[in-house]
Amino acid sequence: MKTLFDKIWDAHVVSTVEDGPTQLYIDRHFCHEVTSPQAFNGLRERGLKVFRPEQTTMTADHNTPTINQEQPVSDPISRNQLDTFSKNAADFNMPLFFPLGHIKNGVVHIIGPENGFTHPGATIVCGDSHTSTHGAFGAIAFGIGTSEVEMVLATQCILQSRPKTMRITFNGKLGEGVTAKDLALYMISKLTTGGATGYFVEYAGEAIRNMSMEERMTVCNLSIEMGARGGLIAPDQTTFDYVNGREFAPKGAEWDKKLAYWKTLKTDEGATFDKELAFDAADIKPMITYGTNPGMGMGITESIPTLDQIDEAGRISYQKSLEYMGFEAGEKLEGKTIDYVFLGSCTNGRIEDFRVFANYVKGKKKADNVVAWLVPGSWMVEKQIREEGLYDILTEAGFSLRQPGCSACLAMNDDKVPAGKYAVSTSNRNFEGRQGPGARTILAGPLVAAAAAISGRITDPRN
């Protein structure tokens, strides 16, 4: 009896190093401009070619502007990094290269699934911790460092220690106005940022089964924020329907063969996990974070924990965190004025997030005190926003769209929140300085972000 994780892992073991890691075969490698240049340099220094170029998909996303992409990138250092990315793709004859301006360009974890590169049962890596996103399809997907990027380019394998397994079950249904992001922030607040370190997590239960692929991707995306190596969800009809027909998905007889295999990809009844947790989905409310790591989250109507609720060893860090945010222990945040709203990123930059946001702001007006950055995750999402009429709804409500990229999620480009300003952000990290030096990030789902953009304050979208 095996877990879903065991089945996929075991099918990809090439060899096992004695008292050491496993040599794991990688089906799909995603690659972006920030964590790959040193890996390509490594290949050059060793005189190596890319072993399986067709198994690497390359897109520029982290260090790209979200306005005027058709013009030369103004920052010379960023431009050099993007040029290096293009040169590496050309020098190593990489066939799947989607640079800035390409119709398939966008955030790596968004363009992968939407083009059909992400399949159930696959092993997927990328030099980016949010690679866990692809686990939503029932894949083993995880982030790697640049040395490992080099290993995959050189050999299509990496060396990994087998993680422990955990299953987290969400029983029952999510309440009205509660999104997949709220579920994830709730879970991370319960587990803390290190609570799943060393584990690969399978998400299960009615609330997960009821989710669309976009919602499942949001949940799996945030696995890393509780330290998990990755997260995955058993593929089902929702998964197959999403993958079927996409450009790089299997076709014809190959599809039938793959589908038959994919249908076997679930945890056997009676298989054991190293750890099991269960939550009641009905307990989850719209969530926000109040501190400087994603584990510092609470229901939007709740108060920030007081110092006596914090472990003694963690109090210095806790106080430092609240001081950075300009919040007091015990304070309520509902009604607090905010300055920026960011909708986007590999966590919440998919079409469904824009639907949720647009549906809330329809017929309303953006608050004057709010700067809103709405950044589609890809050109395909952007196109869909226009086709579905969401663009008009957003424009009428006073919003505009930027061009695709990681943008203010990590603020490598000019999309930086100024020091001391509060941003309600649908991204994944509220670390100090993450959205710009001194920026204060409040993580939330797309619905809470929409409510904040309209009222200019932290607002419960259920009201």
Next chain:
Amino acid sequence: MEKFITLTSTVVPLPIENVDTDQIIPARFLKATNKDGFGDNLFADWRYNKDGSPKADFVLNNPKYKGTILVAGKNFGSGSSREHAAWAIDGYGFKVVVSSFFADIFRGNALNNGVLPVIVSTDFLAEIFASVNSNPEATLTIDLANQTVTNNANGKSESFEINSYKKECLVNGLDDIDYLLSKKDLIEAYEKTI
């Protein structure tokens, strides 16, 4: 990679928990296309004022504390997979990071760059902080061969975990790519089974 065997050094204490990779090296410094120079921006936002002058209250700017061992609070290196964090720590001159808990990806990245992450118990970690607090000249000894860490101020030792493959790599200065390249035949054989 440089070979690692044993090390005795004074330490730089950073008793903060959940030090994430955005603190170790903020994203705006990730635009380089080589591995050099990241040490200058290690902990940049804690270390420098806006005008680039050093913040006097940050430990790296305190001349009392120096050495090649960084000792940090639990869950060090959480967040992004950026290997630039390991390059920054290595570039600054740290050879070892001691904590009671490390994030997975950071731990792997450190090992792939010859920086040894040493996991100690919560009590042992608290004692190191206490020893350094009362005497900044207090030293730790890391013995990789015997997998022990010793707080020389109180003479206490603890053993730490590392798999024998990685230990071998560190002792001999080898990396995973060398190993994987030697297994090309196995990889091609595996591909035929897919």
